[in-house]
Amino acid sequence: MTYEELIQDTEYKEIASLSHKEIKNFIVNEITENKQWARAANLYQLAGILAFMLGTFKAFMPYFIHQQAEGLLWLVAGIVFSFTILIVFHELVHALAYLAIGARHLFFGCQPKKFMFYVQADKAVVDYRQFKIIALSPTVLISFLSLIGMIFFYQQPAFYFFISVFGLHSLFAAGDFGLLCFFQNRPEMEIVTFDVKEEGKTYFYGKEKRKNVSL
Helix, strand or coil, X not given: CCHHHHHHCCCCEEEEEEEHHHHXXXXXXXXXXXXXXXXXXXXXXXXXXXXXXHHHHHHHHHHHHHCCCHHHHHHHHHHHHHCCHHHHHHHHHHHHHHHHCCCCCEEEEEEHHHCEEEXXXXXXXXXXXXXXXXXXXXXXXXXXXXXXXHHHCCCCCCHHHHHHHHHHHHHHCHHHHHHHHHHHCCCXXXXXXXXXXXXXXXXXXXXXXXXXXXX
């Protein structure tokens, strides 16, 4: 469905609009009301935090006992990487997912004070199934690569780089899970979403799901 077709479709009604400056509060509200995607987000973040704490502890021990700082340096490198290059990589994966579903006219945005970064597609209409691909692609890919790195470099200093990336990225993905909650919190509706660049807004349109009638 194109943007023009959606606007002309009388079955769809606007159910929410979101200024890009209000994303954080919107996400918090949706996560609070959700029990499925929110639980997945919490489990992912818990696993990430525990992994990061374990990695930090293991990296510091050789330094305190034998004055060996190599593992600690790799841990710091992972932290620096996570707060710089990883953010860019995360958004690029979102962009590639948008391109994969046929969306064009992509644009990037950020709110440094709120530590929020995003990529959106101007007037590209996306349904729940497509949005799941877009939202979850960075989490799946980065978690997979991090785990492969931890396995490959286990008991080597580079292990601490990958465990810090895995742990910190779990905190970056909260916004993606929060937007998924919006769809899941309204199971009675077929919801689509699109962004309007010139307005700096994201819109959600929905229609009632048709019930199957047995004859």
